[in-house]
Amino acid sequence: MAGHDVELWALAEGVEAAVRVVGAGLAAGRPTDPAPERTAEEAMARFAALDGPAAAELRERLGALRPQAGWVPEELDGSVPAEGEWWVCDATDGAVQYLLGQPHWAVTATLVRDGAAVLAVVHAPELFGAGRTYRAVLGGGAQLDGRPIAPLERELAATVAATSQPPLVAVDPVAVRRAGESLSAMVGAVLAVRNLGPTALQVAQVGSGHLALFWQYGRDAGNLLPGALIASEAGAAVTDATGAAWTADSDSVLVAAPGLHADAVGVLRAVS
Missing domain, CATH: 3.40.190.80 (D-Maltodextrin-Binding Protein; domain 2)
Incomplete structure (x- = not known):
């Protein structure tokens, strides 16, 4: 494994640990029943009250792991900075499902270098009961729950x-x-x-x-x-x-x- 791959995989382990902690907190705070809010504004206010602290915790934990990397706000305009290292993260990817009491939501963390992703972790805390975690580093392969993965061919x-x-x-x-x-x-x-x-x-x-x-x-x-x-x-x-x-x-x-x-x-x- 190349030297930079070793460094990134070591960082990925720390990122996964951070993402898991944030995901566990969100899972523990999510009601099992659908959110009762009737309007989009009410639903977003409820979501912000949960997501805001989680995003702040994720930023703090990732900042400690890679202090030289900047932070891109979750609500993007469809672009990422073309130069430098940046964290592009979402504490609750799948807000709609989260508010409806469904398990299809995830915590994501991506390290972007000069406009391209070099490390990514996607953790779904409630998927299949125990949760599933994907991670990858550029040039180093991808894993699901620690095992290498590959796509399947079908007609x-x-x-x-x-x-x-x-x-x-x-x-x-x-x-x-x-x-x-x-x-x-x-x-x-x-x-x-x-x-x-x-x-x-x-x-x-x-x-x-x-x-x-x-x-x-x-x-x-x-x-x-x-x-x-x-x-x-x-x-x-x-x-x-x-x-x-x-x-x-x-x-x-x-x-x-x-x-x-x-x-x-x-x-x-x-x-x-």
Whole structure:
């Protein structure tokens, strides 16, 4: 293992420990019943009261591990700094599911260097009861609960694909239209299409074979960076919807097992 990989894996262990502590606190504080708030404003106020302290704790713990890295706010405008080291994190990725009392939410932490992810941890504290944890470092592979992972190859017609709606931070009408068109196209090509909650977790699940492919339209760097690194290091193809290389500035993403990728690109060609 290269020297920088050893350093990053050592850091990843500390990041995972920090993420687990924050996740445990959030899980302990989440009611089992759905939040009763009736409006979006009321729901967001309730969420902020829980997420705010968790985000502050995550920032403190990660800052202690890598004090030279800056901190990018969770609510991004779809971009990340192009230079330097930055933490891009989400204390509660999957806020909707969290508030509804569902287990499909995660804590994510990504170290970005010069605009690209070099370390990522995605921890789902309540998934499958005991929780699941993905982590990866650039050039060092990806793991799920400490075991190496790889995507699974299936025929497109036998796959379960996942997607998510364009991010709400800055709704792009073109991305919304493409999301609808692509859903119509993909539904006729695969076994099933699902939206299982947190974007980062769904993308990571392509890397472990729990999902066959994931696509989305709209710039969404904060949510996509951790899962994209994990999936890529696991061996999945990570591009935009046209098959070009994906970056934090891309306006779409397609993540798939290598043998499925070309077929998925073909399906999405129907989207204008």
